[in-house]
Amino acid sequence: MMQADWIKRILPVVILVLALVFIVNPRSAFSHNGGEARIVDVEAGDFRLSVWTLPGPLEAGDLNFIVYAAESSQQGEFVRSTSPILDANIEVIIEPIRGGTPIIVRPNHGEATNNLFYESYFELLEPGEYRAIVSVESNDGRMGEAGFDFVLARGVLDINWFQYSGFALIAVVIGWFAWQIREEKRLKEV
Amino acid sequence: MNEITRRLLLSFEWRPVFILVLLLLAFFYTRGWFRLRLKSRNKSIVPVWKLVGYLFALLTLGLALMSFIDILGASLFYFHMIQHLMLTMIAGPLVMLADPMPITLWGMPDQIRRAVGQGLSRLLHRNSPYRNILKQVTSPAVSYILMLVLLWGWHDPNLYNLALRSPFWHDFEHISFFYSSVIYWWHVTGAAPRLRPLMSKPRRILYLFGGVPSTFLPGVFISFSTTIIYTYYLTAPPAPEPFFMTPINDQIIGGIIMWVPGSMMFFVGALVLIGRWMQEQERQSKAAKEKWMREQVTS
Numbered sequence: 393m394m395q396a397d398w399i400k401r402i403l404p405v406v407i408l409v410l411a412l413v414f415i416v417n418p419r420s421a422f423s424h425n426g427g428e429a430r431i432v433d434v435e436a437g438d439f440r441l442s443v444w445t446l447p448g449p450l451e452a453g454d455l456n457f458i459v460y461a462a463e464s465s466q467q468g469e470f471v472r473s474t475s476p477i478l479d480a481n482i483e484v485i486i487e488p489i490r491g492g493t494p495i496i497v498r499p500n501h502g503e504a505t506n507n508l509f510y511e512s513y514f515e516l517l518e519p520g521e522y523r524a525i526v527s528v529e530s531n532d533g534r535m536g537e538a539g540f541d542f543v544l545a546r547g548v549l550d551i552n553w554f555q556y557s558g559f560a561l562i563a564v565v566i567g568w569f570a571w572q573i574r575e576e577k578r579l580k581e582v
Numbered sequence: 583m584n585e586i587t588r589r590l591l592l593s594f595e596w597r598p599v600f601i602l603v604l605l606l607l608a609f610f611y612t613r614g615w616f617r618l619r620l621k622s623r624n625k626s627i628v629p630v631w632k633l634v635g636y637l638f639a640l641l642t643l644g645l646a647l648m649s650f651i652d653i654l655g656a657s658l659f660y661f662h663m664i665q666h667l668m669l670t671m672i673a674g675p676l677v678m679l680a681d682p683m684p685i686t687l688w689g690m691p692d693q694i695r696r697a698v699g700q701g702l703s704r705l706l707h708r709n710s711p712y713r714n715i716l717k718q719v720t721s722p723a724v725s726y727i728l729m730l731v732l733l734w735g736w737h738d739p740n741l742y743n744l745a746l747r748s749p750f751w752h753d754f755e756h757i758s759f760f761y762s763s764v765i766y767w768w769h770v771t772g773a774a775p776r777l778r779p780l781m782s783k784p785r786r787i788l789y790l791f792g793g794v795p796s797t798f799l800p801g802v803f804i805s806f807s808t809t810i811i812y813t814y815y816l817t818a819p820p821a822p823e824p825f826f827m828t829p830i831n832d833q834i835i836g837g838i839i840m841w842v843p844g845s846m847m848f849f850v851g852a853l854v855l856i857g858r859w860m861q862e863q864e865r866q867s868k869a870a871k872e873k874w875m876r877e878q879v880t881s
Contacts, residue, residue, distance in 0.1 A: 403691075406606065413598050424595050426656035426746055429817035444819060448747040460819060475822065476586060505596075506653045507589035509819065575693065 404565050411561040424505045427458055430524075430540045437536030439477060439528050440464050451547045452519045457484055459499045459510040461528045461536070476508045480530040484512065489521040489541065519546045586822045595648045604640050611636050611682060614689030628685065636680035642673045647756065656746065657821040659812055659829075659836035666759055667839065670733075671847040674763025678771040706775055717777045722769045722789060729762040733796045737804070743814045766793065770851055783859040790852040794845045801841025805834050 427444035434441055439461045446456040461477040479501070487494035499510035516522075525539040583591075611633070618628045645651060646668035655662035687695050706713045718724070735741060736755050745755040770790060772780040781789065804811060808830075815829050827835065 403694075406602065410599055410602050413602075424653075424656075424749060426814070426819050428747055432817045442820070446749065458819065462820070476820075478585065478589070505593060506656075506819065507593045508586060508822065572693070 404569055407565050408562065411558045411565065414558045414561070427456065430542065431526075431538055433462070434538050435464060436526070436528065436538035438464055438530070438534035439536035441526055441528065441536060441538045443524070443526055443538075443540065445542065449545060450542055451545050452517050453515065453547045455514055455516050457497065457499055457512050457514075457524075458504070459484070459526060459528075460508070461510070461530075464536075477528070477530055478508070480510075480528050482510045483527050485525045485527075486516065486522050487525075488518070489523055492518075516544060519544050587824065590653075590822065590825075591650050593650050593653045595652055597648055600647065601644070604644055607682075607686070608637055608640050610686045610689035611680070612689065614685040614687065617688050618685060632680045632685070635676045636682060636685075639673045639676035639680065642668050642676070643760075646673070654821055654825055657815075657819045658825060658827065659815055659832045660827065660839055661821075661825070662746075663836040663839040663844075666756075667844055669756060669760045670763040671844060674760055675767040675771070675847060675851070678764055678767040678773045681771070681773045683774045702775070706777070713777060720765050720768070720777065722781065725762070725765045725769060726789065726792060729766045729793070730796045732758050732762045734800055737800050739811050739813070742812050746812075746814045746818075767851075770855075783855050783862070787852050787855045787859070790848045790855065793848040797840050797844030801837050801839075801844055803837070805837025805841060807833065807837070 427446040428448040428450075430443040430445055432442045440463070442460040442462075444458040446458070459482050461480055461482070463475055463477065482499045484497045484499060485494050486497065495514070495516070497512040497514045499512035501507055501510060503513060504511035521541065521543050523539060523541050525537060527535070527537045529535050615628055615633045619625060622628065646665045651661060651665050651668070655665045687699060690698065704710065706716070736745065736759070741751075741755075745751045769781060770786055780786075810816060810829050810833060812833070815832065820826075
């Protein structure tokens with residue numbers, strides 16, 4: 393009985409934590425994909441660069457850029473056999489083609505699911521045409537740069553279903569708490 | 583092991599919500615298993631292999647969906663096939679063999695168990711319309727067709743490429759694979775809740791052999807194809823040595839994985855059932871022989 397009591401107390405907390413993690417970071421529940429290829433194995437100074445973006449197609453909201461930098465000496469070989477450059481400094485400048493303030497994001501290993509890649513999650517809310525310039529600087533001072541244009545469509549879903557489902561989950565847990573308190577009261581009365 | 587391989591193998595897709603759900607399931611099942619073990623006189627109701635099998639199934643789910651297997655699945659077709667096999671041919675059957683519903687219910691606090699149990703018994707009551715609907719949509723024929731349609735459908739190049747480009751569809755693909763496998767193996771293992779009588783052993787053996795074409799046919803087709811079917815992999819994120827393969831070799835190996843190990847679980851299941859069926863027949867004929875001999879002696 394004692395065991396059941398602590399589980400009864402812990403369980404709602406665990407479910408609340410789950411719901412909160414889900415609301416704050418819905419991404420944490422879902423898988424990560426390869427994404428849409430923007431540039432694949434293009435020559436960029438001393439390196440060869442590839443960039444994938446998510447979601448596909450790109451919509452205003454949360455975006456994910458995945459960068460892969462490889463040695464340029466392996467030029468001509470198929471992209472997948474190249475050896476990656478690890479621990480470089482990567483910077484992506486994203487500027488609206490029709491003018492506006494550019495934003496700078498710094499993809500890194502910390503945000504990447506694959507430790508050989510550099511990733512960055514960021515928010516871009518204004519739909520329109522953009523140009524992304526990706527620059528790489530390795531520890532030994534070698535540099536490279538490549539770019540691509542992309543169109544950011546208006547977000548199809550204005551409703552954030554993930555957050556709503558998170559709130560619904562919290563409501564269920566609170567309801568459960570209330571039900572338990574009522575049951576306990578009823579049992580005491582009996 | 584070089585630095586690149588080491589870093590790749592240590593890559594992990596951190597999905598806290600999924601990890602917490604797996605841990606909760608493992609906790610309740612383990613607790614239920616221990617409680618039932620203590621309460622029941624007949625320990626064979628909750629054997630050790632069920633606990634080990636269930637925990638291994640959850641571990642398989644975690645590895646398939648968060649480890650380097652998932653990460654390499656975005657780069658290499660054959661790793662994606664390994665991932666699908668882990669979901670459908672290891673995790674699915676093992677979960678159903680472990681009979682998760684009653685044991686997990688026993689792991690919950692008494693009050694919650696009673697509430698959930700009452701809800702389920704109302705939902706699955708003999709005269710309940712939900713029970714009838716559920717019975718129809720999970721019949722062996724529907725389960726078999728569902729598995730076939732999903733396995734073949736998701737390997738259509740357009741749908742497959744869509745799943746690799748969109749995280750939502752990728753998750754949906756994996757969930758549909760896992761649940762179709764669970765429903766399919768439900769009829770083989772006879773796990774609770776039993777909405778219909780368990781099929782006889784010969785029927786279950788046929789049902790299992792019938793499952794072979796679901797992985798065998800697309801596996802053969804993919805591995806003998808001379809062109810790249812899944813063009814996504816031509817521009818996919820790269821995979822280093824020792825995992826690297828040219829796209830055509832990647833496709834051939836992926837097809838073979840789907841074809842050979844993919845069909846193997848159906849054969850293993852069928853062989854186990856054939857063995858049990860033969861033992862049963864042997865027992866019956868032995869009993870009949872003994873009865874006949876007793877009758878001869880008394881006459």
